[in-house]
Amino acid sequence: MDGKIGKLRQALVALAPPLTGIVLVLITATPLYIGHVGQIMPQMGVIAVFFWVIYRPDLMTYGAAFAIGLVADLVTGAPLGVSALVLLVVRRVVLAQQRFFIGKPFHVLWSGFALIALPAALLQWLLASIYLFAGLEILPVLLQAALTTILFPPVSWVLTRCQLLLPMPRTPLHNRG
Amino acid sequence: MLKSALSLGYAVQRFAFPLFAGLAIGLMVLSRIEHPAVSSVRAQAVDVLAPVIAVVSRPMAAIDSGIARIDHFFDVYEENAVLREENRRLLHWQATARQLDAENKDFRELLSTVAEPRNAFVTARMIGMSSGTFVRTALINAGSQDGIAVGQAAVTDDGVMGRIVELGTRSARILLLTDLNSRVPVALESSRAPALVAGDNSNMLSLMFVADGANVQIGERLVTSGEGGMLPPGLPVGVVTGFEEGIWYVTPFVDPARAEFVRVLDYALPGLLPTTREAGATGQPW
Numbered sequence: 522m523d524g525k526i527g528k529l530r531q532a533l534v535a536l537a538p539p540l541t542g543i544v545l546v547l548i549t550a551t552p553l554y555i556g557h558v559g560q561i562m563p564q565m566g567v568i569a570v571f572f573w574v575i576y577r578p579d580l581m582t583y584g585a586a587f588a589i590g591l592v593a594d595l596v597t598g599a600p601l602g603v604s605a606l607v608l609l610v611v612r613r614v615v616l617a618q619q620r621f622f623i624g625k626p627f628h629v630l631w632s633g634f635a636l637i638a639l640p641a642a643l644l645q646w647l648l649a650s651i652y653l654f655a656g657l658e659i660l661p662v663l664l665q666a667a668l669t670t671i672l673f674p675p676v677s678w679v680l681t682r683c684q685l686l687l688p689m690p691r692t693p694l695h696n697r698g
Numbered sequence: 699m700l701k702s703a704l705s706l707g708y709a710v711q712r713f714a715f716p717l718f719a720g721l722a723i724g725l726m727v728l729s730r731i732e733h734p735a736v737s738s739v740r741a742q743a744v745d746v747l748a749p750v751i752a753v754v755s756r757p758m759a760a761i762d763s764g765i766a767r768i769d770h771f772f773d774v775y776e777e778n779a780v781l782r783e784e785n786r787r788l789l790h791w792q793a794t795a796r797q798l799d800a801e802n803k804d805f806r807e808l809l810s811t812v813a814e815p816r817n818a819f820v821t822a823r824m825i826g827m828s829s830g831t832f833v834r835t836a837l838i839n840a841g842s843q844d845g846i847a848v849g850q851a852a853v854t855d856d857g858v859m860g861r862i863v864e865l866g867t868r869s870a871r872i873l874l875l876t877d878l879n880s881r882v883p884v885a886l887e888s889s890r891a892p893a894l895v896a897g898d899n900s901n902m903l904s905l906m907f908v909a910d911g912a913n914v915q916i917g918e919r920l921v922t923s924g925e926g927g928m929l930p931p932g933l934p935v936g937v938v939t940g941f942e943e944g945i946w947y948v949t950p951f952v953d954p955a956r957a958e959f960v961r962v963l964d965y966a967l968p969g970l971l972p973t974t975r976e977a978g979a980t981g982q983p984w
Contacts, residue, residue, distance in 0.1 A: 562828065596828070597828035601726065602721075606719060646832075657878075
């Protein structure tokens with residue numbers, strides 16, 4: 522009995538990062554209209570992957586990043602695989618810098634995020650342009666990256682609450698992948 | 699035993715990136731070549747996610763209407779004046795419409811005209827919107843079980859919003875007029891000259907293939923022409939608002955971001971279109 526509950530607990534802990542990412546993606550899939558910003562959707566998946574790769578790289582695996590991206594593509598109607606590929610690249614790049622970010626003050630983290638969000642949006646733009654074989658407008662992409670960066674502090678605050686609920690990993694975290 | 703398990707885990711870790719990246723690229727290729735499996739998986743996945751989205755969208759909808767209320771509070775005085783003026787004009791139009799309606803009825807009776815099929819419709823809630831840079835689509839919480847089929851028009855009180863391109867059992871996706879892949883046959887309201895409005899993922903539409911000699915002017919209203927049998931004729935689409943580099947730009951009447959409910963019209967032209975479609979059927983790329 523105890524073993525079963527333990528396993529369930531383990532599974533819940535392992536699923537928490539991808540689940541929070543998926544919920545964030547689903548929330549931004551709903552119609553929200555704030556003046557002219559209503560036409561731009563923030564990339565919540567990038568926030569979730571960035572945050573979890575820094576604090577729990579063991580739980581935000583490539584598979585989890587892929588799953589969040591796939592849900593984003595399914596819900597937004599974007600070409601299947603585009604967001605998934607972008608989030609895989611984000612995980613890889615952030616993982617390489619993970620040690621740098623650990624224990625740094627929040628403004629460093631935020632600046633680091635801005636440096637990731639813009640190339641991530643541009644990569645998505647490039648992939649979609651190739652896919653649709655059309656030169657898509659670039660201004661909305663820049664606005665999207667800006668909006669995502671602005672939303673990073675409140676979203677990461679919520680994710681920090683979630684992260685504090687999770688038990689610490691048994692083995693010390695180190696650079697993997 | 700333990701060692702081999704560890705090395706297997708290490709191998710998976712090591713190759714996870716190329717493995718998943720390859721999978722993502724494979725999916726992109728499959729959806730680019732419009733593999734039927736992709737669209738059916740997509741429709742089914744959205745079906746499963748639709749109730750979840752409907753739940754998480756409630757708080758967002760509340761925030762949204764809160765913002766709208768604050769917005770309205772500030773311009774309530776001017777809006778009142780505008781509405782009074784509009785009301786006065788509409789009352790005049792109502793009288794005119796009643797008169798024309800009665801006249802029309804008399805003429806129809808005189809000529810024994812065959813009655814046009816009335817549109818049946820399904821009203822659905824908008825549960826998702828992608829107004830991203832790449833696609834302009836919306837999700838609604840009704841699907842094939844509610845009688846919706848691929849190709850049907852989605853309209854609001856203001857006019858046409860788009861048409862159904864992807865169908866699940868209890869959810870459907872609308873391709874908005876502004877999407878890069880959207881082409882809708884229209885007619886100029888004043889001269890009935892046919893043309894096509896095309897989306898380009900911006901908020902404006904461009905007017906294409908205007909008939910020779912048609913006199914397009916800024917302020918010209920466009921309605922669906924009914925050509926192709928996909929959309930009923932006479933639905934308001936947009937108004938011509940600009941002319942740049944030889945292209946007329948059209949502002950659509952419907953702002954999808956503001957729409958909470960849409961009506962999906964069942965415009966059945968007997969014999970023209972296949973009437974039964976399977977769930978998961980799709981009529982558009984990806």
